[in-house]
Amino acid sequence: MFAGVFAQVVARHVNVPGIVLLLVAGVLLGPDVSNVIRPQALGRGLEGIVGFAVAIILFEGGLNLNWRVLRTQQKPIQRLVILGGIITSLGGAFFAHVFLGWEWRKAFLFGTLVIVTGPTVITPLLRRIHARQSVE
Numbered sequence: 164m165f166a167g168v169f170a171q172v173v174a175r176h177v178n179v180p181g182i183v184l185l186l187v188a189g190v191l192l193g194p195d196v197s198n199v200i201r202p203q204a205l206g207r208g209l210e211g212i213v214g215f216a217v218a219i220i221l222f223e224g225g226l227n228l229n230w231r232v233l234r235t236q237q238k239p240i241q242r243l244v245i246l247g248g249i250i251t252s253l254g255g256a257f258f259a260h261v262f263l264g265w266e267w268r269k270a271f272l273f274g275t276l277v278i279v280t281g282p283t284v285i286t287p288l289l290r291r292i293h294a295r296q297s298v299e
Contacts, residue, residue, distance in 0.1 A: 166188045166192055166200075167185060167188065169188075170184035170185045170187070170188040171184070171185070182279055186277060190263070195263050195265075196263075247278075248278045251274070251277060251278045251279075252271070252274040252277075252278055253274060254274070255270075255273055255275075255276075255277045255278075256270040256271045256273065256274030256275075257270070257274075258270075258274075259273040259274065
């Protein structure tokens with residue numbers, strides 16, 4: 164919990180999306196690097212924690228959706244999601260294989276799992292970078 168709060172505070176101060184530092188903290192503290200956090204120790208409780216966290220994230224994201232803005236920016240958002248998804252999945256897989264030594268199968272799973280293209284992530288990113296009304 165401390166690592167997550169600390170990552171969010173640092174992210175806010177250095178003006179990067181919180182998800183970036185949360186991901187880095189998770190990898191560094193996880194079983195493949197420092198083994199401080201061991202998800203398998205939670206057993207079946209891990210599923211409940213993850214499900215609860217996802218529900219909170221989706222609820223908060225749904226509260227902040229502005230359908231008019233999404234419709235007016237449909238084409239750039241589609242490009243961002245498609246190209247961003249491809250680049251992120253390949254880059255994440257490459258990173259996991261080269262720097263963490265994971266086999267390619269696990270590396271590609273990691274690459275696809277770190278794709279964050281939903282409105283709960285894209286909307287705060289667009290707010291943070293102060294994108295012009297038309298980003299085409």
